[in-house]
Amino acid sequence: MNFSNQITLAQVLEWSGALVGLAGAFLLASNTRVSRYGWVGFLLANFLMLGFGILGGHWGLLTQQVGFMATSIIGIHRSGLLTECRLRNRR
Numbered sequence: 001m002n003f004s005n006q007i008t009l010a011q012v013l014e015w016s017g018a019l020v021g022l023a024g025a026f027l028l029a030s031n032t033r034v035s036r037y038g039w040v041g042f043l044l045a046n047f048l049m050l051g052f053g054i055l056g057g058h059w060g061l062l063t064q065q066v067g068f069m070a071t072s073i074i075g076i077h078r079s080g081l082l083t084e085c086r087l088r089n090r091r
Helices: 011-029 034-056 060-080 081-090
Strands: none
Touching: 011 034, 034 060, 034 081, 060 081
16 A cells, blocks of 8 residues: 555545445445436446556456446446436437
């Protein structure tokens, strides 16, 4: 761990991805009307962790995040968020 006062981009991506992913998990677990937005949190966390994986050469993590990104997209689709956005744009 780097104990200097400088925060690297990799650290920002890693911690942001971890925290946004946890927020998404809590949203899904809450089982409320806003739970489906947890999938959006997961997708954002996937992008952040992809950046971290690329910067650090963490190819196993990168592979995992690509798979998780697919499940996040499926979750967004199945939750009805895409349909709801399309209906709002037609009005």
